Amino acid sequence: MSISRETVLAELRKFEDPFSKKDLVSADLVRALTIEDGSIRFVMEVAEQSQGAALEPVRAAAVEALEKLEGVEKVTALLTAHSAPKPPPDLKIGRHPTQSAGPAKVPGVDRIVAIASGKGGVGKSTVSANLAVALAAEGRRVGLLDADVYGPSQPRMMGISGRPASPDGKTILPLRNHGVTMMSIGLMTKEDEAVVWRGPMLMGALQQMLGQVQWGQLDVLLVDLPPGTGDVQMTLAQKAEVTGAIVVSTPQDIALLDARKALNMFKKMNVPVIGMIENMSTHICTNCGHEEHIFGHGGAKAEAEKQGLELLGEIPLHLDIRLAADGGAPIVTSKPDSREAQTYREIARRLIADGKA
Numbered sequence: 174m175s176i177s178r179e180t181v182l183a184e185l186r187k188f189e190d191p192f193s194k195k196d197l198v199s200a201d202l203v204r205a206l207t208i209e210d211g212s213i214r215f216v217m218e219v220a221e222q223s224q225g226a227a228l229e230p231v232r233a234a235a236v237e238a239l240e241k242l243e244g245v246e247k248v249t250a251l252l253t254a255h256s257a258p259k260p261p262p263d264l265k266i267g268r269h270p271t272q273s274a275g276p277a278k279v280p281g282v283d284r285i286v287a288i289a290s291g292k293g294g295v296g297k298s299t300v301s302a303n304l305a306v307a308l309a310a311e312g313r314r315v316g317l318l319d320a321d322v323y324g325p326s327q328p329r330m331m332g333i334s335g336r337p338a339s340p341d342g343k344t345i346l347p348l349r350n351h352g353v354t355m356m357s358i359g360l361m362t363k364e365d366e367a368v369v370w371r372g373p374m375l376m377g378a379l380q381q382m383l384g385q386v387q388w389g390q391l392d393v394l395l396v397d398l399p400p401g402t403g404d405v406q407m408t409l410a411q412k413a414e415v416t417g418a419i420v421v422s423t424p425q426d427i428a429l430l431d432a433r434k435a436l437n438m439f440k441k442m443n444v445p446v447i448g449m450i451e452n453m454s455t456h457i458c459t460n461c462g463h464e465e466h467i468f469g470h471g472g473a474k475a476e477a478e479k480q481g482l483e484l485l486g487e488i489p490l491h492l493d494i495r496l497a498a499d500g501g502a503p504i505v506t507s508k509p510d511s512r513e514a515q516t517y518r519e520i521a522r523r524l525i526a527d528g529k530a
């Protein structure tokens with residue numbers, strides 16, 4: 174049984190904001206609520222960072238209550254704080270108009286490629302990690318920005334732990350493994366812990382990752398976006414010059430319908446779509462190598478053709494891909510000669526040949 178938005182909101186109304194004394198929903202603290210199958214995600218946005226400590230027990234209790242609801246498998250709730258108030262606008266008359274802060278280049282970064290998916294769990298992070306390592310193996314200077322604020326998984330997949338340093342207190346030094354420079358919102362926080370971001374609120378965090386991380390000279394920065402079509406995607410398109418987006422999808426129809434939403438979103442935001450990648454395309458048996466189309470096959474190809482897009486590659490469902498990702502060394506680096514690794518390498522070569530990476 175899938176859980177309804179109303180049930181979730183009703184549960185959240187049982188908890189009180191210690192500051193306004195209103196319930197969490199009436200106090201407008203609950204933002205970006207996403208309900209997908211048994212998984213619930215939302216952000217609790219507080220006015221000031223100092224309120225975080227008082228709200229943390231409320232957040233934890235709300236999560237616990239939601240987890241007890243029938244049909245709920247996973248609840249993720251993040252605590253974030255607003256940014257400092259903006260300075261008053263400059264009203265001096267007679268000046269030349271200043272350019273509005275539209276999409277800008279990230280210093281030193283030649284291209285930005287967003288990796289997106291219409292829904293969660295289709296393997297977008299696994300594709301991002303492997304593609305990053307594959308591009309590095311082709312000799313490109315590659316950065317990987319894990320912008321999946323709800324469930325950052327790149328530190329685990331790329332085998333990176335520890336907190337990034339900030340020697341000057343202003344810029345952040347990214348970390349490196351498998352030839353890839355990496356930064357994740359997950360490295361700024363402890364695993365399984367609620368976050369009150371030091372600086373600005375949710376969207377500000379992405380801007381911080383783009384602008385304050387010392388990426389160095391990169392041929393391409395891959396951005397692993399959160400699933401779906403939301404504020405983080407919008408912020409990225411508004412603030413950064415995105416070369417293009419790659420949409421990852423599984424063959425299931427439902428995933429493809431969601432993929433279409435992601436494609437339309439990029440169209441609306443004037444971000445070119447480079448192509449689609451079908452993940453978990455066929456199943457390859459670990460014992461005998463037999464290939465089966467468990468989820469159907471060819472859905473992404475048909476959809477890509479319909480949309481006039483390229484199908485960049487079809488990645489099989491293979492236990493080794495998951496084991497490698499869970500073990501912190503993507504299959505492209507841990508089993509470089511495997512057929513699966515070669516599939517990622519081919520996509521990487523294609524992107525380079527097309528000037529996209």
Ligand SMILES: Nc1ncnc2c1ncn2[C@@H]1O[C@H](COP(=O)(O)OP(=O)(O)OP(=O)(O)O)[C@@H](O)[C@H]1O
Nearest residue numbers: 293294295296297298299400489490491494495498
């Ligand atoms: N081709 C594949 N073969 C086998 N397992 C895979 C494959 N692709 C992804 N997986 C596994 O599926 C799970 C989900 O993948 P991943 O975390 O990359 O998805 P996601 O789309 O980024 O999810 P979310 O957006 O919800 O974070 C992981 O355990 C991963 O190891």
